[in-house]
Amino acid sequence: MEYLLAFVVGGLFCVVGQLLFDLTSWTPGHVLTAFTVAGGLLGGVGWYDKLIEFAGAGASLPISSFGNALVNGAMSEAAANGVIGVLTGMFELTSTGVTAAIIFGFLAAVVFSPRG
Amino acid sequence: MNSSRIGNHTIKIESPAYLSYSGVVAGPKEGLGPLTGDYDGVKEDLEMGEKSFEKSERRLMEDACSIALSKGNLGKGDIDYFIAGDLLNQITVSGFCALEHPVPFLGIYGACANLTQGLGLGAMFIAGGYGSRVLVATSSHNCSAERQYRYPTEYGFQKPGWAQWTVTGAGAAVITSEVKAPRITTVTWGEAVDSGIKDASSLGSAMAPAAAAAMLFHFQELQIDPQYYDLIVTGDLGQYGMQLARELMERRNYQLQGNYTDCGTLIYYPHQQVGAGGSGCASSALVTLGNIYRRLNEGELNKVLVVATGALHSPTSCFQGDSIPAVAHAVSIENE
Numbered sequence: 129m130e131y132l133l134a135f136v137v138g139g140l141f142c143v144v145g146q147l148l149f150d151l152t153s154w155t156p157g158h159v160l161t162a163f164t165v166a167g168g169l170l171g172g173v174g175w176y177d178k179l180i181e182f183a184g185a186g187a188s189l190p191i192s193s194f195g196n197a198l199v200n201g202a203m204s205e206a207a208a209n210g211v212i213g214v215l216t217g218m219f220e221l222t223s224t225g226v227t228a229a230i231i232f233g234f235l236a237a238v239v240f241s242p243r244g
Numbered sequence: 245m246n247s248s249r250i251g252n253h254t255i256k257i258e259s260p261a262y263l264s265y266s267g268v269v270a271g272p273k274e275g276l277g278p279l280t281g282d283y284d285g286v287k288e289d290l291e292m293g294e295k296s297f298e299k300s301e302r303r304l305m306e307d308a309c310s311i312a313l314s315k316g317n318l319g320k321g322d323i324d325y326f327i328a329g330d331l332l333n334q335i336t337v338s339g340f341c342a343l344e345h346p347v348p349f350l351g352i353y354g355a356c357a358n359l360t361q362g363l364g365l366g367a368m369f370i371a372g373g374y375g376s377r378v379l380v381a382t383s384s385h386n387c388s389a390e391r392q393y394r395y396p397t398e399y400g401f402q403k404p405g406w407a408q409w410t411v412t413g414a415g416a417a418v419i420t421s422e423v424k425a426p427r428i429t430t431v432t433w434g435e436a437v438d439s440g441i442k443d444a445s446s447l448g449s450a451m452a453p454a455a456a457a458a459m460l461f462h463f464q465e466l467q468i469d470p471q472y473y474d475l476i477v478t479g480d481l482g483q484y485g486m487q488l489a490r491e492l493m494e495r496r497n498y499q500l501q502g503n504y505t506d507c508g509t510l511i512y513y514p515h516q517q518v519g520a521g522g523s524g525c526a527s528s529a530l531v532t533l534g535n536i537y538r539r540l541n542e543g544e545l546n547k548v549l550v551v552a553t554g555a556l557h558s559p560t561s562c563f564q565g566d567s568i569p570a571v572a573h574a575v576s577i578e579n580e
Contacts, residue, residue: 244397
């Protein structure tokens with residue numbers, strides 16, 4: 129059942145993205161940032177974590193989850209250390225993802241020498 | 245002023261300017277298309293043994309030039325001018341290719357209208373008596389154009405169905421005053437037109453009004469009908485832009501019938517998944533200097549009007565919200 133939920137919810141994220149591509153003149157950059165910001169907003173009011181509890185990877189895998197993690201990291205640090213925590217905590221939860229993107233991007237570039 | 249100029253846009257090329265030799269080199273995807281028999285060479289892959297796609301595009305243009313010159317047993321210094329243009333920033337493909345030719349070089353930019361801009365200028369040089377042989381070349385490469393205008397190819401950007409596919413290839417032509425061949429008889433220089441379209445994946449629609457404008461100037465100033473020609477081709481409007489150009493002409497009471505088509509719709513088979521058709525400088529170059537040139541030489545066609553169309557935007561102008569200006573130039577090629 130949890131696999132099915134993850135599949136359906138994750139698929140619905142993709143439907144929204146596809147509709148944005150098909151019905152608007154948004155570029156991939158617009159859609160990417162819109163999802164991240166929307167995830168951040170939903171995370172800010174506490175709804176995104178509930179969605180992850182419900183749908184698992186269906187909600188934690190899309191880029192909106194990255195927005196949620198940015199906001200959660202900033203908010204928990206802010207709660208502990210005041211306003212400065214917004215700056216220090218922003219990448220608290222997302223550092224793994226960011227570092228992994230850089231390292232794997234580097235490795236892929238070394239191995240495949242991209243030309244595009 | 246002499247009387248070669250007719251109206252405000254059209255010039256009659258009175259002394260003969262022959263399209264004496266052509267060289268056409270196509271990319272791998274184009275080589276699988278319906279016109280493959282008309283290309284002098286087909287590249288097996290997109291890299292072509294080079295380290296970057298920009299260098300691959302240079303290889304395309306250099307090969308097309310070499311083939312055109314070799315057909316006339318001409319050496320690289322045996323021409324009077326080299327006129328070339330491409331799509332990359334600062335037309336670097338043409339600039340580097342010009343290093344191979346120790347003759348005066350003129351770089352041109354009319355985007356995908358480069359072919360007719362070059363042929364028209366070359367014909368004027370010849371007709372004016374300023375030279376007897378002019379080499380004209382243009383090129384485009386799908387991957388270098390994607391990188392510059394859109395996204396890195398590795399990114400796998402999903403295109404809308406009305407977008408077009410930049411043609412990989414290059415075409416070169418040697419225009420001479422002496423070696424008999426199909427003649428460039430008139431040139432109609434088009435005006436820049438802004439249709440207000442801002443979507444860079446709708447280039448066919450953005451360029452259609454410019455194509456229609458150039459055709460209108462041509463027919464009105466020369467007082468001829470579209471039926472005068474065996475074939476009228478636009479450069480790279482794609483299937484939707486072509487439809488739009490036809491409608492725009494109908495509104496001005498010029499019927500573009502079965503003798504009208506668009507180069508971009510001819511290069512690929514439908515199953516090759518190129519959206520609305522081919523685009524890029526190589527679209528008009530491959531079809532005109534390959535297929536149409538052969539049919540002219542064989543006498544299957546005798547009067548052809550080529551209207552290459554160019555979108556004059558840059559990625560920066562699009563990011564800043566500007567609409568897409570376009571231009572088209574028409575060149576008629578006829579058998580004597």
